[in-house]
Amino acid sequence: MPASGEIQPRGTNRRRVLVGGAALGAAAVGTTLPPGVPSIALAAAHEGAGEPSTADPFTLGVASGEPDRHSVVLWTRLAPRPLAEDGLGGMNRRVVVVHREVALDDRFRHVVRRGHEWTGPDAGYAVHAEVAGLAPGREYFYRFRHGRHVSPAGRTRTTPAPGVVGAGLTMCFASCSQFEHGFFTAYRRLAEDEPDVVLHLGDYLYEYRRDSYVSPDGNVRDHRGPETATLANYRQRYAQYRTDADLRAAHAAAPWLVVPDDHEVDNNWAAEVPEKPHRPQPDFLERRANAFRAYYENMPLRRRNRPRGPHIRLHRTVAWGALVNFHMLDTRQYRDDQACGDGWKVCEDAADPARTLTGDAQEAWLLERFRDSRARWDLLGQQVFFARRRNASGATSMDAWDGYRGSRDRVSRGWVDAGVRNPVVLTGDVHTHWANELKADYADPDSPVIGTELVTTSISSGGDGYDSAPGDNENLRRNPHIKFFNARRGYVRTRITPGELRADFRVLDRVTEPGAPARTRASFAIADRRPGLSERHPG
Numbered sequence: 001m002p003a004s005g006e007i008q009p010r011g012t013n014r015r016r017v018l019v020g021g022a023a024l025g026a027a028a029v030g031t032t033l034p035p036g037v038p039s040i041a042l043a044a045a046h047e048g049a050g051e052p053s054t055a056d057p058f059t060l061g062v063a064s065g066e067p068d069r070h071s072v073v074l075w076t077r078l079a080p081r082p083l084a085e086d087g088l089g090g091m092n093r094r095v096v097v098v099h100r101e102v103a104l105d106d107r108f109r110h111v112v113r114r115g116h117e118w119t120g121p122d123a124g125y126a127v128h129a130e131v132a133g134l135a136p137g138r139e140y141f142y143r144f145r146h147g148r149h150v151s152p153a154g155r156t157r158t159t160p161a162p163g164v165v166g167a168g169l170t171m172c173f174a175s176c177s178q179f180e181h182g183f184f185t186a187y188r189r190l191a192e193d194e195p196d197v198v199l200h201l202g203d204y205l206y207e208y209r210r211d212s213y214v215s216p217d218g219n220v221r222d223h224r225g226p227e228t229a230t231l232a233n234y235r236q237r238y239a240q241y242r243t244d245a246d247l248r249a250a251h252a253a254a255p256w257l258v259v260p261d262d263h264e265v266d267n268n269w270a271a272e273v274p275e276k277p278h279r280p281q282p283d284f285l286e287r288r289a290n291a292f293r294a295y296y297e298n299m300p301l302r303r304r305n306r307p308r309g310p311h312i313r314l315h316r317t318v319a320w321g322a323l324v325n326f327h328m329l330d331t332r333q334y335r336d337d338q339a340c341g342d343g344w345k346v347c348e349d350a351a352d353p354a355r356t357l358t359g360d361a362q363e364a365w366l367l368e369r370f371r372d373s374r375a376r377w378d379l380l381g382q383q384v385f386f387a388r389r390r391n392a393s394g395a396t397s398m399d400a401w402d403g404y405r406g407s408r409d410r411v412s413r414g415w416v417d418a419g420v421r422n423p424v425v426l427t428g429d430v431h432t433h434w435a436n437e438l439k440a441d442y443a444d445p446d447s448p449v450i451g452t453e454l455v456t457t458s459i460s461s462g463g464d465g466y467d468s469a470p471g472d473n474e475n476l477r478r479n480p481h482i483k484f485f486n487a488r489r490g491y492v493r494t495r496i497t498p499g500e501l502r503a504d505f506r507v508l509d510r511v512t513e514p515g516a517p518a519r520t521r522a523s524f525a526i527a528d529r530r531p532g533l534s535e536r537h538p539g
C-alpha cells in the first residue's frame, strides 16, 4: 500500500514532477525536435484509440541515476500487477517496446531527446535507457510510454563539466528501509528537499519472510512471499517496495547513486559465506546471482554494471565537476569472513593486516583514485561503520571496519599519503545517526584528525526508535572521536560548497504512522582543508 498521500502541487516545476502524470495534459510538441513529431503523450492518446483497456504498467514509477556530464540512466519497470508471484509483474512474457523522452521542462514543451528501448521477461521488464548528448550541469525531466500508458515524470540532472567547481550541490543520503517496520515517510521528506543527487548506501530491501523480523514497535505491514532466494522472489520483493509512493517520489526527485549492503542478498553475508554457514545453503552463489540480477534490474545502473552470474562490479567513481568525487564502494562481495565468528568481540584476528574488507583489487583501485583526485571533496559512499567504536567491554563490531583494521589503516593512510583535500566517509547499516572524527591512531588521544565520517540512520528499520541526548550514549563517552548520536529514523542532508560541507541530521518522530514531519536534530560543518566537525545551529 502507498504510505501516505501525494504531495500537492505548489506551483513549482519540481513539485509537479513528484505527483507524476499531472503535467501530461499540457504536453505539446517540443521545439527542439522537427515539427510534426508527436510527443509521447499525444502519441499515447492516438495509439490508445480503439485499444482494449489494460492496467497501468507504470505502477513502480521511474528513476534515474549514474549521471555524468552528458548522460544519465533513465529507469522504469513494467508491472501492471506488481505483486505477481512469478516476479514478472503481470506482463505476458512477450518482448515489448517502451518509448522515452527527455525535456528541459516538466510540461515536456521542450523535448530534447526521444527514443525507445525493448524489454521482456529476461530483463524482468526493466528498462535502462542511457541517454547521451545532454548538456553538462543541467536539470532535465523524463517520462516513458508503453501502449497508451504514460509514466509519471521524473526529474534528473547531469553533472557539471570536468574542472567546474560550481556554487555547490545538495546531496541526501539514506539507507535501511525495512518495509514492514515503518512507513517510508523519510523518503518523502528527502524528496521534498529537492536534492541534486541521492546516495543510497544499502539495505534498500530486506530478505525476510513475514513476521521473521519484527520491530520493537510491531510491524506496520507485511512482506509478500518467502525469504528471498529465487529470482522471482527478489523481483517480487523489489516490486512490493516500489508500490510505496514515498519511495517512488524519492526516485523521481533526483538521480541516485546506489550500492547494496547485506540484506539485498542475505543478512551479514561475506563473499561466498551466507549468514548461517552452519545451516549450509549449497546454492548460496546461485542465490547471490539471483539477488544481484534483481538488484541490477531494479536500480538505475549503467549497463556496464550488469552482473555476470554471482559477480557484479559496483565500485566506481562519479565526479561532480571538480567539486566532489563520489567513490562508491562494495564492502560485501570481496571481504574476508567476519573474524571471531562475527558479532561484537574483543578479537585479535581483527587486527591481522592480511584481512581485507574491500578485497585487494578494489583497495588498489581506491588508492589510485585518491592519488588521481583533484576534487575539493572526496566522499566514500559505503556501507559499514568506519571509525573505531568500542563498547563498555572493549568489544567492537566484527561486521564493520573494526573487524578489518588492516583495511581501515591502509585506506586512511592512502588518502593521507595522496594528499586528498577533504576525505569524508558516508555510512549506513547501523540504523542510527552518528558524526565521527577519523583518527590516524584511535588509541592515541593526541593523534591527528585525518577525516570525517557521517553515518545515516535508517529510513524505517527498527521502527520509531527514540530520541536521546548525546551524553546518554555510552559510545560517546568511550569513543571521544564520536561527536553525535541519535536513534530516530530519517536521513542526512548535505550542502556541499567549495568552502564547507554542512550536514543536517534529519529525524522523524515516528514511522509507524504515515505523514510525520522531518526536523533537523543536529547540524555539523566540515571546513575546507580542516577535517573534523564543528556543530552549527540547526536551521
Ligand SMILES: [Fe+2]
Pocket (backbone or CB within 6 Å): 176, 177, 203, 263, 429, 430, 431, 461
Ligand atoms: Fe539495515
